[in-house]
Each structure stands twice: as structure tokens, then as C-alpha cells.
Amino acid sequence: MTSTAHSPLAGQDTAEDRYAQLGGVRLRYRDEGAGPALLLVHGWTLDLQMWEPQVAAWRAEFRVVRLDRRGHGLSGGTPDTARDAADLAGLCVHLGLRRVALVGMSQGVRGVLALASGAPERVSAMILDGPPSLETAESDDVPLGRFQALARAGGMAAFRREWASLPLMQLRTRDARTRQSLAAMLERYPGHELLADLPAAPPTPLPLERLQVPALVLVGEHDTPGRAQAARALCRRLPNAQFATIAEAGHLPNLDQPARYSAVCRSFLLRHAVHD
Numbered sequence: 373m374t375s376t377a378h379s380p381l382a383g384q385d386t387a388e389d390r391y392a393q394l395g396g397v398r399l400r401y402r403d404e405g406a407g408p409a410l411l412l413v414h415g416w417t418l419d420l421q422m423w424e425p426q427v428a429a430w431r432a433e434f435r436v437v438r439l440d441r442r443g444h445g446l447s448g449g450t451p452d453t454a455r456d457a458a459d460l461a462g463l464c465v466h467l468g469l470r471r472v473a474l475v476g477m478s479q480g481v482r483g484v485l486a487l488a489s490g491a492p493e494r495v496s497a498m499i500l501d502g503p504p505s506l507e508t509a510e511s512d513d514v515p516l517g518r519f520q521a522l523a524r525a526g527g528m529a530a531f532r533r534e535w536a537s538l539p540l541m542q543l544r545t546r547d548a549r550t551r552q553s554l555a556a557m558l559e560r561y562p563g564h565e566l567l568a569d570l571p572a573a574p575p576t577p578l579p580l581e582r583l584q585v586p587a588l589v590l591v592g593e594h595d596t597p598g599r600a601q602a603a604r605a606l607c608r609r610l611p612n613a614q615f616a617t618i619a620e621a622g623h624l625p626n627l628d629q630p631a632r633y634s635a636v637c638r639s640f641l642l643r644h645a646v647h648d
Contacts, residue, residue, distance in 0.1 A: 387427070389446070394462040397449035401439040401463060405431030408496070408645035409469045411460060412438040415478030415502070416514065417535060417561040419445025421553055422477070425630030430638060434645065437472075439463060441480065443564050445557070450564040454573040456483025457490060464494065473497040473645035475637065478540070478623065479504060479514075481606075482575070488585050489578040497586045497644035499637055502595055502623050505602045506575055513540055513596055516572050523566035531566060532558050539596050540623045550627050580609045586644040587613040590636065592621035592628065599623060614640075 387402045402420060404427055412423045420438040427436050442459055443451035460483055464472055473496050476484030481503040488495040504511045523531040535541060536558060543551060564570075589607040591600050607615045616636050621628035 392463060392466045394459055394466065395442075395449075395455060397442050397459075398447065399439055399442060399449075399459060399463065400446040401437060402427075403435070403437050403467065405434055405436045407434040408641070408647050409435045409437065409472040410641065410645060411464065411469075411472045411474050412436065413456070413460065413474065413476040413480035413484055414438075414441065414444070415480050416451070417444070417541075417563075418477075418557050419447075419560060421445070421557055422624075422627065424553070426475075426626055426634050426637070429630070429634035430641075433638075434473075434641065437463070437467065437469070441483070443562065445560050450568070450570065452565075452573060453479065453482045454576070456480070457486035459483070460487050461491065461494070468648075470494065470648040471496050471646060473499070473641055475499040475501070476503075477501040477626070482506070485578055485580065485583075486576065489580065489583055492583060492585050495585050496646045497588075497641065499588045499590065499640065500603070500606060501590050501625065502592065502599050503589070503602050503606050504599070506578070506606065508575065511598065511602075513538070513598055516566075520566050520569050523563055524569065528561075528563050528567070531563060532561075540599075542622055543624060544594065544620060544622050544628045554624070554627065580606075581611065583610060584612050586640075588616060588637065588640045589613055590616040590618060590625070590633075592623055592625035593617050593619050594622045595625075596623065 419440045423438045440447035442449035474484040481500045587610045591603040607613045618625035626633040
């Protein structure tokens with residue numbers, strides 16, 4: 373089932389929100405442009421709005437689909453990285469996409485890799501941006517237990533203040549609209565897993581060394597040392613991967629340096645993304 377609605381951020385973009393019922397949850401997505409299909413997957417506490425600069429840069433050459441992961445933005449449900457791959461696959465089926473290029477950012481990389489590992493024939497290429505360590509569910513730079521205690525004691529406002537002050541959420545750009553957009557995404561994040569004190573799903577081991585899907589692993593020049601290390605480790609595990617650094621950017625390189633980020637990714641996607 374699909375429904376449509378106008379964007380809640382009227383004035384910032386003109387895209388139309390759509391909704392699909394997948395796995396018992398109503399997920400928001402947007403579908404723009406024409407050409408080889410791309411599916412963009414955001415990180416924790418963010419939503420599909422983060423990809424506005426890339427959609428503007430890519431929709432003339434690609435069909436760009438982006439979603440709010442379950443429990444994020446305007447999608448229903450509770451965040452669950454163990455279900456992200458099924459949601460991504462379900463959205464592809466819903467839209468009749470037999471083959472897609474995947475762009476995953478931060479926590480969104482987990483779902484991208486799980487889908488590509490389980491159904492490599494459906495994935496033409498993948499971009500893996502600022503990945504976390506895949507060895508544990510909770511990384512040092514995202515102390516979920518501490519955030520849960522903070523949210524239960526002080527509410528989501530207390531969590532949002534703390535999270536916004538930490539390195540992963542720091543923008544290097546001074547662009548006011550970009551900063552407002554990031555703040556709005558964080559404000560929309562409902563935090564169901566924080567308030568309910570739900571444990572993070574344990575990571576599922578993936579046979580990445582056998583995954584032949586072309587991959588671009590990238591990181592911002594000023595991302596945290598842990599993320600830079602995780603990105604290079606992931607690149608070494610993937611047999612058909614290349615590495616890129618986005619200069620003058622932190623953990624959110626697509627927002628800090630949208631033109632550079634879009635150009636680097638576009639070059640890779642033009643070589644590897646294919647029509648259904």
C-alpha cells in the first residue's frame with residue numbers, strides 16, 4: 373500500500389513524500405529522477421532529508437530513492453538494524469527495482485552490507501560512507517547505554533543536546549540552511565529505542581571477503597579516528613573496493629562538502645550503477 377503527502381519541510385524542497393507498508397511498519401520514502409536506480413540509506417538519528425544536496429546533483433542521471441529507516445524521521449516502528457536489509461529489499465520489491473546501487477551512511481552501512489551479502493545479484497554497486505566497526509553493535513562514539521539513561525532521566529531534549537555536541541554530529545560547514553536541516557532531522561528523531569531501553573541488535577557476521585559487488589568506501593578527512601580506521605578495515609575486507617577521502621569534511625561529508633561528495637560518488641556510480 374502506498375500513500376502520498378507533501379513534504380513537511382515546505383520551502384526547503386519540492387519532493388513528494390510517499391509511504392509504503394513494509395514488515396508491519398509504515399515507511400516514508402521519496403522517488404525522483406530517471407536512470408539507473410540508487411537507494412540512499414541514512415545514519416542514526418537522521419532521515420531522508422540529509423540527501424537533499426545529492427538528489428539535486430544526481431536526479432538528472434539516476435533514479436534516486438531514499439527512505440526514512442524504521443523508527444527515524446516520519447517512518448513508524450522502532451529502529452532495528454537487524455531489519456534494515458529486509459526493509460530495503462521490501463522497498464525495492466514495492467517499487468519494482470530489480471537491481472540498485474546502494475549508498476549507505478554511518479549506521480546505514482550495516483543494512484547496505486547485509487542486503488548486498490544476502491542478495492548480491494540485486495546490487496550493482498555500493499557506496500559505504502563513514503562506516504562503524506562491524507564487530508560490535510555499540511561503538512565507542514555511540515554509547516547507546518549512556519544515551520538511554522540520559523533520555524529516560526531527562527527526556528529526548530537532554531539526549532538531543534548531548535548527541536548534537538559530540539564529534540559525529542559536528543558540521544564543518546557554516547552554511548545556515550545546512551545547519552538548520554541537521555537540527556530539524558535531530559528534532560524529528562523519536563528515539564523509541566532510547567526511551568524503551570531496548571538493547572542494540574548483535575551484529576550478524578557477513579562474508580564480506582566473498583562479496584564481489586563494486587564498492588566505494590569513503591570517509592571525511594576530519595571524521596573521528598575510529599571511523600577512519602573502520603573505513604579502511606572495511607575496504608581491506610571487500611575484494612572489489614576502492615577508498616576515497618572527502619577533504620575538509622567531518623562525519624557528515626555529504627553536508628560539509630556536498631559538491632565534492634556528489635562528484636566523487638557520481639564518478640563511481642556512472643561506472644557501476646546499471647539499469648534494471
